[in-house]
Amino acid sequence: MPSLRPIHNRLRRLLGIGHADFLAGAVERWQICPPELAAIAPGIWLPDQVEHIARTEFGALPDILAQMRGNPAEPTPATMGYRFRDVDFVDGVLHARGADRHLRQRRHSGLTYSRPRESLSGALYESWIGNRWFGNWLLNDCLAYRLAEGAGAPVTSAPPRAGHVARYEELLGMAPRRIGDVHFDELILFDDLHNNGHRRARAQENRARVLAGHDPSPRPGVFIFRGASGDARILENEAEIAERLEAEYGFSTLYIDRMDADELAQAAGTTRLVVGVEGSQLAHGVIAMAAGGTVLTLQPADRVTTSLKLLTDCWRQNYAMVVGSGTAGGYRVEWDQLRRTLDLIATVTARNPAPEVS
Template sequence: MHSLRPIHNRLHRLFGRGHADFFDTAAERWEICPAETVEIMPGIWLPDQIEHISRTEFGALPDILAQMQGNPAERTPPTMGYRFRDVDFVDGVLHARGAERHLRQRKRSGLTYSRPRESLSGALYESWIGNRWFGNWLLNDCLAYRLAEAAGMPVTSAPVRGGHIARYEELLGMAPRRIGEVHFDELVLFDDLHNNSHRRARAQENRARILKDRPLEPLPGVFIFRGASGDARILENEAKIAERLEAEYGFRTLYIDRHDADQLAEAAGAARLVVGVEGSQLAHGVIAMAPGGTVLTLQPADRVTTSLKLLTDCWQQHYAMVVGSGTARGYRVEWDQIRRTLDLIAAQNPQNPS
């Protein structure tokens, strides 16, 4: 049996009725955490860094500046739960009456689809950005899992994976039901991207799970080496920076292709500084480092972003940035900029090493 929901949704758009918000189709909604006023800590960077920016990513320059400015009293929206009925999940897309929600890039085209044969009810915790980037999976989707397990049966379309992901799922006590194309008799989703007290508490719960029973010996900092992994952000003098941080500050260098999740957690969990090229590999440091620590990102001038700051805000860590010269396909960060930024971090946050 074929479903005409894609045609129905397209006709809505063609006749000017817009693209319905998926959450508007919910049969029930409830507040998990009310709106709150929270402190957003300012970012740390040298006064001349704005002049180095040639292009921004995931937001315009005013957004970057606002994030770096912080806010001592930011109004944060509530965390919400939503219950839907009669939803199809096909080819990475949730189809309800009059609305769609994409969780993955579609692999097939067409205006109809075959209705899934399997039916179930569950709480879905995955997201488009979590399916796209490891860091968002670890620091966003794994927080939503805590909501899903409380709401019912956690489900995900992500296949079984090895490496760091499999171990993190084990450490975080995640045992979802893995689904293909299914019909949901009832589906629970969450609006959980606001750093209120409930979300921050779940972040510390996940950190505690990661570090449970681990002896942590204090470490000045860790440098998480990115190299050529992930989307291109090639820091040409990355190895030299790692060497100087080791020699002059007592850092330890971590390699995501050599160290497993346990080794990464133990080192970052003991550190007060996590430094590296801006990217998902720094999520290993964010999830484990204690509140009050600092994440220092080294960024190319043509891809400056504060997307990671939204996550350090949740983990109640400080966020710092150095903008290098060059492009994401090849750039350099001068040691003097790093040294002066470390001095600034130490001055603003004395518990960090200088």
């Protein structure tokens, strides 16, 4: 039997009623962590870096500057849970009466859909950005999984995957029910993108799970090699930088296409400095490195972003940035610029010791 919910929701928009807030349709809501003031550490960069920025990504320049300034007492919203009834999940979209919520790119177009035959109840922890980028899955969605397992049966539309994803699910104790198109008799969702104490505690829990059984020797730093993986961000002298960090600072270079999740986590868990091209591959470092460590991103001038800083803030790590010359299709970071930034990181972190974590 076809459902007319997509037509109904589109008509609301055409009639000027607006796009309804999906969360407003919850039959129950509860506070998991109350609002609080959180200390947000300032980012670390050389004084002239702003002058190198040609274009920003995922936020305007004032947003970038605000993130890099930090805030010793930033108002942080509550973490919330929401319970819904009578929701269809079809082609990556949640359909309720009067609202919809997209979690994946739709494969099909159309103003109707066939009602799913399967009905169930569960707690959905996935997100649009987590389905789009590996780093957001590992550092956002896998935190929400801890909420889902406590609130009901965790479910996800993500198919089984091999490689790093599959192994991280094992390390993190994740065993969700995998779904296709279904009808939810009851559905639980979360608003869990705010770095309050509850979320930060779950980050440390996930870190402990990933590193369980590892007792490696400390390393001065790791460079996570990106190469041509993921969306194009081609650091033309990436290999040269990796070699010089090894030779002059004693770094280890990690290769995501050659190393499994255990090897990456073990290496990153031994250091207080993770360096690499800004991108999802650095999530291997964020999840494993201890609080008080620093993630240093190397960024092209036409794609400067602090999106990863939101995640290092959650893991209570420092965030640093070098803006290179050129575009995402091909750019360079000069060694002297990187060396001076490493010196600055050493100065700042010596002045601000690692925060205590429970």
